[in-house]
Amino acid sequence: MKKSEDRTIARRTGGKTGTRSIAKPIRSVAIFGAVGALVAAVALPAYAATKPAEAATTVQQLAAVDAQSLVVASEATAAPLDRGTFTATTPEEIEKKKAEEAAAARAAEAAKAAAATSNFNTAGYALVAPGSGEVRYPLPLGSWNVSRTVGGGHNGADMLAPAGTPIYAAAAGVVRASAESIGGYGVCVMLDSVIGGQRVQTTYGHMIYGSRQVQQGQTVEAGQLIGYVGSTGRSTANHLHFEVWVNGGLVEPMAWLGANAG
Template sequence: MVRDIESPAKTSEDRAVARTARAGINARKAVKPLRSIAIFGAVGALVAAVALPAYASSKPAETATTVQQMAAVDAQSLVVASDATSASLSRGTFTATTPDEIEKKKAEEAAAARAAAKAATAAAATSAGSRSFDIGNYALVSPGSGEVRYPLPQGSYSVSRTVGGAHQGADMLAPAGTPIYAAAAGVVRASAESIGGYGVAVMLDSVIGGQRVQTTYGHMIYGSRQVQAGETVAAGQLIGFVGSTGRSTANHLHFEVWVNGGLMEPIAWLGANAG
């Protein structure tokens, strides 16, 4: 049997080739992980290159938008403040800047309104009195004859209200305790501490110039009546004192005049008959 015995030279060559082959295989095995790492690195760099600029560009835009919004809000508040300071302070029909000026204006307007109302009431009362007086004339006697007297001292009162609507007399404002006199001679028809809304009141029946005249004196002070029902009184006789009883909110004399059953405007009637 013949054996093929390798020569030493061939064996060394074969070993070198084997070693080279193994080195190549090992090199290829080492390259694969490096290649994967390189590929992942390249992909990551690409993603970063795309994402980071977009993110960076979005942040300033948001910041810019916020600044613009703040500027718009500030600008709006400035416009409102400008409008508020340029407009005048209005209080009804007048303008003022301090509480004292406002109160002063209110007082002036109230005084003017009272004066206008007083003038209108007086005009309406005169018209109403002339319509209700059936003989068409206030004068019953000669003025200054003494048959008709003013129920309050001249200069002691002011007229705040007279005939109109449901109000059937003249309200003659005067201090509490001012003396009240009978406007004409006659007989006391009623005298009491409470007569309906008149409060403490006295009512007289008289005949003046041939006409039947009834006069009423209301809102006297409690206990101040000087006459009783059925008594006869003279023109100008003291019958009581000014107060604020019954349906009253201030010291005054409520004075009524009726002639032959017709309501008269008392102030015009006094002027025509008492002088």
């Protein structure tokens, strides 16, 4: 009876019932396959974009390829600009500094040569200035003449004397400066003193190279030998440029000596 019914159904459907039953699973597989391919096509690039960072090439890894050049660049950037002893920043300042250092070097060499060969004119002169007062004359009495004093931009008295004449400290004090070259003063010593409660600064310029007897910071006594007359710096003849400042104000040196020396 079952077989008879199947043949009847087959005749009515033209024998296609079995074919349709097989085709449906095949079509489902194809559809699922197409969907899977579509999902793979969409998902794989997104997955690649979200790969862990450690798998990607980093900037540091790229830099490692050229690590030596990076080190060199770092060293070049960090290395200080070597200017020797110069602190100047413009070509003009550097040239000025070079000229000053060259002048100082020449002065130092001249000082060495002078110290080795000069015979200072000490014959007939005491090595301590005469007198007993708080203020003394900076040159031996009777050994000098004044050729020029304060005025017209000149800040001191020019006391003409033979080369090598002893120069004495006009007052007790501390050496503020002592050098073979101080501007136009040439070989020069400067003293800071306190006299009668007043601050007194005295300057002794144009000494002979190598003749300074005191150094910066040294304490000296009134009348102590500090150097010898010369013609260094801006000078055209042997003389002592003697300068006096009282409480920061310039005074006429010879008048000040006349009123205070003894």
